[in-house]
Amino acid sequence: MDLFPRTEIGGVSVPRLICGTNWFLGYSHQTRSRDEMIKRTQGARQIADVLEVFVRAGCDMLYGHREEAKIVDAVKDVEDRTGRPVITLGTPTLELGQGPENQAHNARVLDSFARIGCTFCWPHQCTTDALVNRHTRRIEGMDRFCAMIRERGMKPGLSTHMPEAPIYADESDLDVDSYIQIYNAAGFLMQVEVDWVQRLIWGRRKPVLTIKPLAAGRLAPLVGLAFSWATLRPIDMITVGCYTPDEAREVIDLSLSLLQGHGGITDAALQKTRSKASL
Secondary structure, X not given: OOOOOEEEEOOEEEEOEEEOOHXXXXXXXXXXXXXXXXXXXXXXXXXHHHHHHHHHOOOOEEEEEOOOHHHHHHHHHHHHHHOOOOEEEEOOOOOOOOOHHHHHHHHHHHHXXXXXXXXXXXXXXXXXHHHEEOOOOEEOOHHXXXXXXXXXXXXXXXXXXXXXXXXXXXXXXXXOOOEEEEOOOOOOOOOOOHHHHHHHHHOOOOOEEEEOOXXXXXXXXXXXXXXXXXXXXXXXXXXXXXXXXXXXXHHHHHHHHHHOOOOOOOOOOOOOOHHHOOO
């Protein structure tokens, strides 16, 4: 299989298609029962089987790394299988208070992400968006977290659901290498219209890492991926979660076909139902 096109974040070469972790960790954005099904069935081996497909295609980056045994073990397993290091991006939850106990907690959390080898460390949306001040047009206190991340040898960025956050980061020269934005054709979980977010992405100084391109399963891969690849910049990225190795292969093959101008046509078999028998 062809190696996937790449871009750069903070001087690090990364693939434009990144493996997500929601379908490893139990965040389906659909139902509680589906979340529980994911948690019951996705162990380290199953996760490694999916991640291996990405890595062998050149999509050697994992979004959502954490100090959780099944994730850490799966990454190590894939590195052993492929002989290739996996680039990892962690999204820690940090305390917002500035007291000594808060600072000590945050230091321990960031130490743990450095310990498991994260190249990138971007405070999670629940941290970032709580600090966004629309009045001052700044992300208050994020510079302190960015400095702590740099001190540990990781590259900072922003995980956010707010379209304002990357704008304020650029305006204030915040020391980040990239930003996460929700972006999909359905507008799922997006706070303003899709065309607004697309325009904001194109105006950013740094590459943008987009998430939820398939709207958590609400869009068919052809629809969601065709939209995202057609409307993002060549420096931007898409993160997609997959439940099985076959899903990963479909997503990768479809993305390559779209990027190469083949209209999404691949060798993958279409779904078969009785109603399509005449076709």
